[in-house]
Amino acid sequence: MSTHVDNHTIVHEKTEMINEPRKRVGILGGGFNPVHLGHLVMAEQVYAQLALDEFYLMPTYQPPHVDKKTVIDASHRVAMLELATKSNPHLKVELEEVYREGKSYTFDTMESLIAKNPNTDYYFVIGGDMVDYLPKWYKIDELMKMIQFVAIKRSGFPQTSDYPLIWVDSPRMDISSSLIRQNIQRGCPIKYLVPDNVIDYIQKKDLYRHDN
Numbered sequence: 001m002s003t004h005v006d007n008h009t010i011v012h013e014k015t016e017m018i019n020e021p022r023k024r025v026g027i028l029g030g031g032f033n034p035v036h037l038g039h040l041v042m043a044e045q046v047y048a049q050l051a052l053d054e055f056y057l058m059p060t061y062q063p064p065h066v067d068k069k070t071v072i073d074a075s076h077r078v079a080m081l082e083l084a085t086k087s088n089p090h091l092k093v094e095l096e097e098v099y100r101e102g103k104s105y106t107f108d109t110m111e112s113l114i115a116k117n118p119n120t121d122y123y124f125v126i127g128g129d130m131v132d133y134l135p136k137w138y139k140i141d142e143l144m145k146m147i148q149f150v151a152i153k154r155s156g157f158p159q160t161s162d163y164p165l166i167w168v169d170s171p172r173m174d175i176s177s178s179l180i181r182q183n184i185q186r187g188c189p190i191k192y193l194v195p196d197n198v199i200d201y202i203q204k205k206d207l208y209r210h211d212n
């Protein structure tokens with residue numbers, strides 16, 4: 001087999017890339033400490049309402065801001081995400097930040113993902129509670145030019161921003177990872193708040209009972 005590549009082949013390949021429809025990919029970044037039904041409902045709603053091609057849940061390695069609490073080891077958070085997304089063919093887990101380690105600044109992550117996938121348009125999803133905090137994100141103005149932010153409307157939080165966000169309406173769910181951790185510590189149920197296979201994992205590994 002010849003490995004010779006002539007100019008005609010290169011031009012042909014470039015034309016193919018240009019003609020290829022751009023891929024539309026959603027990302028929900030978070031601690032997922034642990035993943036809960038609120039995350040999964042948001043992901044599914046944005047995937048469907050924006051007619052995306054794929055959707056990724058992306059665990060942080062280390063939350064980017066110091067005022068955030070610590071998270072348990074990434075290996076457990078990833079294992080729970082794998083279990084939670086197993087039955088849904090278009091929900092996947094993105095491990096970019098876990099592999100990179102260190103603080104998970106979204107700018108660094110998206111710069112790397114865009115370099116690896118230049119034919120993809122990214123839709124980065126955040127809860128409505130995080131919108132007011134966007135001006136404090138690392139290199140936010142550059143990040144805004146690189147990706148499209150999508151905000152999920154959340155009760156009790158304003159639905160306005162100076163940034164060009166897409167607002168998506170999703171069933172309001174008053175669930176958070178903090179609530180799940182609190183329930184576990186207090187011996188309160190987490191059934192129907194977290195997928196059953198994730199509950200099994202939490203019990204088997206004895207997570208969250210002793211610390212937050």
Ligand SMILES: Nc1ncnc2c1ncn2[C@@H]1O[C@H](COP(=O)(O)OP(=O)(O)OP(=O)(O)O)[C@@H](O)[C@H]1O
Nearest residue numbers: 029030031032038126127130152173175176177178
């Ligand atoms: N119930 C929910 N409704 C809307 N957005 C949510 C909900 N739960 C989490 N989010 C959003 O999902 C993203 C990832 O959140 P994260 O993994 O930190 O979960 P969390 O439940 O907010 O965690 P914690 O309680 O530990 O702060 C964030 O943008 C957050 O605003």
Ligand SMILES: O=C(O)c1ccc[n+]([C@@H]2O[C@H](COP(=O)([O-])O)[C@@H](O)[C@H]2O)c1
Nearest residue numbers: 029030031060064104105106107137138
């Ligand atoms: O890059 C930043 O400055 C930045 C600041 C706050 C949050 N984020 C990202 O927003 C996502 C949700 O954050 P959190 O703290 O609610 O888990 C997660 O992917 C973080 O990396 C990113």
